[in-house]
Amino acid sequence: MKILKFGGTSVGSAERIKGLLDIVNPSDRQIVVLSAVAGTTNALVEIGQAFLAGKEAEALALIKQHKDKYEGLISELFATEKGLAKGKNLIDYHFNYISSLGNEMFTPVEEKIILAQGELLSTALFHFHLEEIQVPSVLLPALDFMKIDEDNEPMVDYIGEKLTSLLNSYTENTLFITQGYICRNSFGEIDNLRRGGSDYTASLIGAAIRAEEVQIWTDIDGMHNNDPRVVKNTTPIANLSFDEAAELAYFGAKILHPQSVFPAQKYNVPVRLLNTMDPQAAGTLISKEGGKTGQIRAIAAKDGITAIHIQSSRMLLAYGFLRKVFEIFERYKTPIDMITTSEVAVSLTIDDTKHLGDIVKEVEDFGSVHVDHNQTIVCIVGDFSANTHGYAARVLDAVKHLPLRMVSYGGSDYNVSLLLDADHKVEALRSLHNRLF
16 A cells, blocks of 8 residues: 655645546555645644634634635535535534634644644545545544654554554545644644644554555655755755655755654655656655665755853763753753764754753853854765765865854764854855755
8 A cells, every 4th residue: 555645735726636636546545645735734823823812803814814715725626516515514614613712712722623624624625526526535534543642752553553443444445535744642632743744644654554655745856955945956866765864854855844754764664755746757765775875965954943052161071961961951852953062062953942041041050051043054965974985075175165153973874964154054055066966
C-alpha cells in the first residue's frame, strides 16, 4: 500500500481537487492524506486568536468571510443538485460549529478544535466529489487512530494497530482518504501535529502500517539544492539519504516537515517528493541508500533563530556545567539547534523564544549572558565524513566576506552549520551556491 499526501495548494481550488484523480489511481490500494484547502489554516488561526482575545464580533466576521470562499468552492466542485446540497450541508455544519465555540469559555482546547476543521472539510469535500462521480472511496477519520502521548510524541504502535483494524474492515475497497495534521492527545482531546504536520501524518501512517512508499505531493518538483525563492538556477536532487533529508528539513527546506523523515527512516519506508503541477517530474526519492557519496548535496536556511552566549570563568574544567545548562532548556521544553563551546564560554541557539526570559534569568546564575536576536542558521548538507577533504574549507571560503557568529562542524557526517545575522542570509545562500555548485 502507498501513502499519498497532498498539501494545501494541491487542494486549493475545485479544479485542483478534481485534478487529484490525474494522480490518484482508484484501483491501487492507497491512503490519501489531505491538508486543509490553501489559506484555511491561516484563517482558522485568525478566528481562534480573535475568540481568545474576546473579540467575538471580529471572529464571526472572519468566519462569514471564509465560509463565503467555501460557498464558491462547492459551487464549482459539484455538478449535481445532490452533490451541491451535501457540500452546502457540510460547510454549514462546520462553520456553525466554529461559531458556536465562541459562546463558551474559549480556551486553547477550543482553539485546537477550530484548527482541526480545515482538514475535516477538505477530506469530506474530496470524498463527496468522488461519490458524485461514482468513484468508490472510504473516509477514515484520523481522530479514530492518530494519537500522541503526554510528551506530544506520536504513538506509532497504537496508530498501526487502530489503522490496520480499520483497513481490514474494508477489504473490498482500495481508496482511503484521511486528514493530515490532526490527532488526539493523551487526554483524548482534539490536538494537532503543529503546522506542516500533514507530511508528518503521512510518514507516521507509512511507518505504522509498513507501507511500500510515502509520496509527498506539493507545488515544487522535489527538494532543490538551494532556496529557489532567492537563488537562481537551483536544481532538484534526484536522491537523498534519510539523514541528509532530515538535516535539510530541520534547517529550513520548506518542502518537508522537519519531523516527517524519522518515522519513515526507522521502518525503512521510502519517501518520494513530487510535484502536483507537474506529475511527470522525477522529484526526489529519500531512502536508506540515498544518493552519491563524496558530494555536497544542498543548502538550506532556518530563520527566526536566537543565539544565547554564556561566559563564566567558573566553567573552566567545571564538572557538570553543560549538564546544568541543558537541564534549564529541558525544564522549559526548549530545543537547542546549534552549540559551540570554549574553556570559558558556551554559545547555543534556539528557535522557540516562548520561555526566553525565564531561561536567561536562570542561566545568569552561571555567568554573564548575551542574547542575539534575528539570526539565521545556514546549513550545508553533504558528505562531511572524516575521510573527505576540503569541503569544509570550500564552505568557509564561500562566506569569508561575511561575519559569522558560530560554526558547527563535526557533530554530524552530513552537515556544516553557520550562524549569521539574518540580514546576510540571502548573500550567504547565493555565495555558497556559486562556490559549491
